[in-house]
Amino acid sequence: MSKEKFIVETKDLTKAYRRNNVVESLDLKIKEGEIYGFLGPNGAGKTTTIRMLLGLIESTKGEIQILGKSLKEDRLSILREVGSLVESPSYYPHLTGEQNLEILRKILNVPKSRIEQVLSMVRLTKVADKKVKEYSLGMKQRLGIAAALLGNPRLLILDEPTNGLDPAGIIEIRKLIKQLPESHGITVMISSHLLSEIEELATHVGIITRGKMIFQDSLDQLKKKANHKIFLYTSDLDKTEQVLREEKENVSRNTKGIFIDYCNDDKIWSLVEKLIEQNIRVYRIVEEKVSLEKIFLDLTRSGQTL
Secondary structure: OOOOOEEEEEEEEEEEEOOEEEEEEEOOEEEOOOEEEEEOOOOOOHHHHHHHHOOOOOOOEEEEEEOOEEOOOOHHHHHOOEEEEEOOOOOOOOOEHHHHHHHHHHHHOOOOHHHHHHHHHOOOHHHOOOEHHHOOHHHHHHHHHHHHHOOOOOEEEEEOOOOOOOHHHHHHHHHHHHOHHHHHOOEEEEEEOOHHHHHHHOOEEEEEEOOEEEEEEEHHHHHHOOOOEEEEEEOOHHHHHHHHHHOOOOEEEOOOOEEEEOOOHHHHHHHHHHHHHOOOOEEEEEEEOOOHHHHHHHHHHHOOOO
16 A cells, blocks of 8 residues: 555556557545545546446456455455445335345345444435335435445445436435545545536545546645636726736736736735826726636546646
8 A cells, every 4th residue: 555545546447348448547546534526527437447446347457456455356355345336226116215225234244223324324214114116316316325335334436426316316415425424434436427516525536538537636726727817997908908017917808808817915906006006997806717617628628637
């Protein structure tokens, strides 16, 4: 294991089908105790990566370490400490939620009391004796997460867990996921094709497109990649541009006003003073933010690495 404590670490992880790399040289690093957002457009290789991490398919090449152990050498012992929900949850619709969990509990050989615990965690205690075919889609998804939590895992892997849910269901799943690391000591890896979803949940993010990792760091670091601008609308745009260039500002403009690179309040006030000294009236100052959504879309379209 590396000096930093990674609960998941891959090196040069690659999966090829008919000589076509679906996942290529992926170096995934997930620290213990974080919510890691695995982000990319549909078809980027997210589910293929998750299937390799769970031992459902073999990699073409590369290494996978989970919980400090090699997946090739210690697959069974690793998977005992990993819970997962990949695509739609499996259940018996004619049985109750509790009965579905009881079947899985016997397979996992965990105490019966664990069923009550996971039902409470996903807030399904009141409908535990209700048949699953009568559950809403959100309740079925929470039952799938309860099943993934039944074995008391250290790592929980969720593949598009809010897919197909209505807004209320999405909020329910978000609340559940957010409290898992702090309240239960569970590291969470969650995949999604929606940046807005990951932004609400994750502390760290890995962005994959066309099978390649193009960004991996904290969400704060991704936000710093946004090229914020300050927009100024004044009484004399030509004269404003001249003054700002004399102040060594990086200036661009359109028919409505002037743009300069983002700066702090003191710097803005200093520039405004210079403009006022030149009898230029400043009508409007606006911070123009580039959304994370735009950064994500630009990155995944171009395939460039941050």
